[in-house]
Amino acid sequence: MLKGTASLESAIENFDILKCMQCGICSGSCPSGRHTVLNIRRLVRRASHDPAVMEDESLWMCTTCYNCQERCPRSVRIVDAVLRIREIAVHQGIILDSHRKVASLLLETGHAVPINEENTERRKQLGLSELPPTVHSVPDALMEVKKLLKSCDFEEIVED
Amino acid sequence: MSDKVSLFLGCLIPNRYPGIEKATQLCFEKLDIDCKDLVGASCCPAPGVFRSFDEPSWLAIASRNILLSEEMERDVLTLCNGCYGSLAEANNKLKESSKLREMTNEHLSKIGKEYKGSVDVRHITEFLFREIGADTIKLNVTKPLGLRVAVHYGCHLLKPSRDREFESIERPTFFDSIVEATGCKSVDYPDKMECCGAGGGVRSGLSDSALSITNHKLSRIKEADVDCIINACPFCHLQFDDGQKEIKTQGGEDYAIPVLHFTQLLALAFGYSPEDAGLQFNVTDCSSLEEKLVHEG
Ligand code: SF4
Ligand code: SF4
Numbered sequence: 001m002l003k004g005t006a007s008l009e010s011a012i013e014n015f016d017i018l019k020c021m022q023c024g025i026c027s028g029s030c031p032s033g034r035h036t037v038l039n040i041r042r043l044v045r046r047a048s049h050d051p052a053v054m055e056d057e058s059l060w061m062c063t064t065c066y067n068c069q070e071r072c073p074r075s076v077r078i079v080d081a082v083l084r085i086r087e088i089a090v091h092q093g094i095i096l097d098s099h100r101k102v103a104s105l106l107l108e109t110g111h112a113v114p115i116n117e118e119n120t121e122r123r124k125q126l127g128l129s130e131l132p133p134t135v136h137s138v139p140d141a142l143m144e145v146k147k148l149l150k151s152c153d154f155e156e157i158v159e160d
Numbered sequence: 161m162s163d164k165v166s167l168f169l170g171c172l173i174p175n176r177y178p179g180i181e182k183a184t185q186l187c188f189e190k191l192d193i194d195c196k197d198l199v200g201a202s203c204c205p206a207p208g209v210f211r212s213f214d215e216p217s218w219l220a221i222a223s224r225n226i227l228l229s230e231e232m233e234r235d236v237l238t239l240c241n242g243c244y245g246s247l248a249e250a251n252n253k254l255k256e257s258s259k260l261r262e263m264t265n266e267h268l269s270k271i272g273k274e275y276k277g278s279v280d281v282r283h284i285t286e287f288l289f290r291e292i293g294a295d296t297i298k299l300n301v302t303k304p305l306g307l308r309v310a311v312h313y314g315c316h317l318l319k320p321s322r323d324r325e326f327e328s329i330e331r332p333t334f335f336d337s338i339v340e341a342t343g344c345k346s347v348d349y350p351d352k353m354e355c356c357g358a359g360g361g362v363r364s365g366l367s368d369s370a371l372s373i374t375n376h377k378l379s380r381i382k383e384a385d386v387d388c389i390i391n392a393c394p395f396c397h398l399q400f401d402d403g404q405k406e407i408k409t410q411g412g413e414d415y416a417i418p419v420l421h422f423t424q425l426l427a428l429a430f431g432y433s434p435e436d437a438g439l440q441f442n443v444t445d446c447s448s449l450e451e452k453l454v455h456e457g
Binding site for chain 2: 031032034035036038057060061062063064065066067069070079083084086087090091095096098099102103106110111112113114115116119122123126127128132133134135136138140141142144145147148149151152154157158
């Protein structure tokens with residue numbers, strides 16, 4: 001917990017969270033907030049003093065469209081902060097199941113969305129190579145990706 | 161910046177919408193663009209999820225994709241806002257910070273590679289606009305399309321603006337101008353610059369939240385009475401194309417608006433058939449559009 005709390009403080013400082021004057025321009029520009037429970041103005045305020053912000057599910061309702069950050073009159077780096085707070089949360093094991101699944105696809109295949117049978121068939125019909133010229137058709141390249149992720153301890157970070 | 165590029169495919173195009181890959185090949189041939197596949201590339205990795213999980217891993221995988229292009233002495237060309245955002249931002253971060261570069265190269269040394277920071281990352285729309293130009297595109301059009309279209313820029317093509325150099329993020333025009341070069345009319349509509357709803361890991365994490373944003377955007381496009389949506393990103397493409405089915409399945413509106421990536425539209429304007437461009441593989445039926453094209457032709 002200590003590591004996370006310390007990082008949250010640095011996020012508050014690095015991304016100018018304390019400059020927020022609660023004007024609400026961010027939440028007024030937010031396409032997600034119109035339809036979901038995300039209130040980015042409130043989330044920014046909460047981030048400034050409450051470490052439990054990491055458990056707030058609305059953190060994951062931000063599409064990172066950057067409207068808020070572009071328009072904030074105080075130049076608070078809102079989205080950069082959201083990404084960092086998510087990262088701190090994930091490092092503490094707070095991650096959605098479906099996101100863990102996407103992470104395991106990257107670990108296994110080098111793609112977040114790997115090929116499937118339906119699409120090898122489509123590729124053939126279009127006159128493309130059955131497998132794309134990505135890690136999918138170059139085993140050594142996939143090994144490189146796996147080694148890099150290992151070097152970064154990525155699996156430990158996202159696992160249960 | 162150079163006009164020699166390597167093509168970074170990402171995940172969704174080769175693995176879910178290969179028609180976009182095919183259409184891109186056809187267009188590049190026609191425009192005589194010097195482009196080679198970035199062989200052995202991986203996921204960019206997707207910024208909304210992987211950057212949110214662990215920034216060092218995100219930088220390591222992104223830098224490997226970029227250095228493959230450095231080895232070819234070519235700029236990286238992306239067909240996706242997500243790949244563009246991820247790779248361009250990682251590239252900028254690594255160019256700017258010697259500390260991040262050192263950390264990343266430490267990881268890369270384990271696979272015998274080094275990131276140098278010698279190339280740029282491009283997006284198909286700004287590349288065509290800047291390097292080829294709307295006039296040249298127009299000269300190459302053999303079948304002016306005459307469609308009314310809703311252009312969707314998507315977020316990460318333009319924002320965060322600190323990493324990009326465009327005339328305006330609130331009312332840009334460069335994408336519209338290359339769309340109109342195909343003989344289409346880019347119709348203005350409310351909330352044109354708004355998000356499709358998919359980004360930031362929202363589609364994969366909380367799909368209902370994503371879908372409600374998408375539904376709003378689709379309702380605005382519907383009001384504009386267009387023949388199709390034109391995007392520049394396979395993730396927006398998926399969200400609009402597949403999202404229409406999901407909305408309908410959940411008892412919502414049946415929008416039935418065909419969705420095309422810009423390269424598919426361009427291929428049609430260069431005289432290729434809807435099948436050549438892979439429109440038959442879309443989730444939302446494109447036959448209304450195809451009929452229109454036959455009548456125009
Ligand atoms: S726009 Fe900026 S200053 Fe205003 S509430 Fe949002 S973060 Fe605070
Ligand atoms: S970046 Fe996130 S919080 Fe900001 S306006 Fe977009 S969806 Fe809302």
